[in-house]
Amino acid sequence: MNNLTFKYTILYVKNVTDTLIFFETAFGFKRAMLHESGDYGELDTGSTILSFSSLELMSSIGKKPGKVNATSPTFEIAFQTEDVPGALAKAIEAGATLVQNVEEMPWGQTTAYISDNNGFLIELCSPVAVQS
Numbered sequence: 001m002n003n004l005t006f007k008y009t010i011l012y013v014k015n016v017t018d019t020l021i022f023f024e025t026a027f028g029f030k031r032a033m034l035h036e037s038g039d040y041g042e043l044d045t046g047s048t049i050l051s052f053s054s055l056e057l058m059s060s061i062g063k064k065p066g067k068v069n070a071t072s073p074t075f076e077i078a079f080q081t082e083d084v085p086g087a088l089a090k091a092i093e094a095g096a097t098l099v100q101n102v103e104e105m106p107w108g109q110t111t112a113y114i115s116d117n118n119g120f121l122i123e124l125c126s127p128v129a130v131q132s
Helices: 015-025 055-060 084-093
Strands: 008-013 030-032 040-044 049-054 077-080 097-103 110-115 120-124
Touching: 008 015, 008 055, 015 030, 015 040, 015 049, 015 084, 049 055, 084 097, 084 110, 084 120
Parallel strands: 008 049, 077 120
Antiparallel strands: 030 040, 040 049, 097 110, 110 120
């Protein structure tokens, strides 16, 4: 029996406050918390928490975080919406960088890709259409 749950993802960023502000503005998430040190913060994103920790803090505890490479990502975060074009426009207005414009995928999903203010790849996607 598996007693594990996916609790949170932590992205290592240069400035936690700036990243929280970006995600609040670009995607409408609410801030769950920001530690008084400014080195750790969380967004209210549903049952799985999206967290941010400063590169400085991670380095100070021996984690040796790598640098984000927006042109060669190693993962992506996906946010689902019924309005991909609208979500894309809001994110770009907030300072996101366009990676791929809105596309209809053969499996019945609409997608678009951006990178955030740190260079992390983010997919904006509709639910996958159920084939009957």
